Every structure is written in C-alpha cells, then in structure tokens.
Amino acid sequence: MRKIAGDSRAISQQGQRAAGQAAMSLDSLFGVYKRNAKNLDETEIKVAISGLFQQLDDPSAYKRTPVCGANAEGERAPVPGKGKSLTHVLQAGR
Numbered sequence: 001m002r003k004i005a006g007d008s009r010a011i012s013q014q015g016q017r018a019a020g021q022a023a024m025s026l027d028s029l030f031g032v033y034k035r036n037a038k039n040l041d042e043t044e045i046k047v048a049i050s051g052l053f054q055q056l057d058d059p060s061a062y063k064r065t066p067v068c069g070a071n072a073e074g075e076r077a078p079v080p081g082k083g084k085s086l087t088h089v090l091q092a093g094r
Contacts, residue, residue: 001029016059023052 004011004022011022027049034042 001026001033004029016056019052020056023049023056026052 004026008022011018030045030049034040034045
C-alpha cells in the first residue's frame with residue numbers, strides 16, 4: 001500500500017484509468033491489511049481511500065496530479081476533510 005501511495009506521481013501521469021486502478025488496488029489491499037494489522041486507525045485510512053475515489057469521480061476534471069502523494073508542486077495532496085495525504089496516513093501507521 002505504501003509503495004502504491006508513494007508512486008502516485010508516476011501513476012497519475014498515466015491518466016485517470018491508472019489512478020482509478022491504483023485506488024481500487026489500495027481499497028482491496030486495505031481489506032486484507034486491516035484483518036492482520038494491530039493499532040490501526042481504520043477510520044482515517046478509509047477516509048483517505050474514499051477521498052481518492054472522490055477525486056476520480058469526474059473523469060473530465062482529472063488533471064493528472066497525484067491523488068495520494070505529492071502534487072505537481074511537491075506539496076502533499078490532502079485527503080478531503082482531513083488535510084492529510086494517503087501517503088502520510090500510511091506512513092504514520094508504521
């Protein structure tokens with residue numbers, strides 16, 4: 001999950017479909033991960049993943065900016081309503 005979130009710049013440059021596949025992969029992987037994880041902030045990660053899908057809801061508005069890491073200016077892309085990127089959320093759970 002961290003690797004996908006960390007590769008958000010390259011994934012987003014591949015277009016909306018690639019970003020959507022990454023979001024679906026993160027969602028699926030999280031389903032398995034949460035069964036085995038301890039001390040997990042499940043709500044925060046769910047909100048972060050939901051934020052990815054919200055960013056992908058309008059394909060015509062997709063701007064090829066990373067959806068879960070840094071944007072084109074190198075700033076962390078915030079999770080809607082939380083102000084944290086998915087990368088930040090996942091790294092905090094180490």
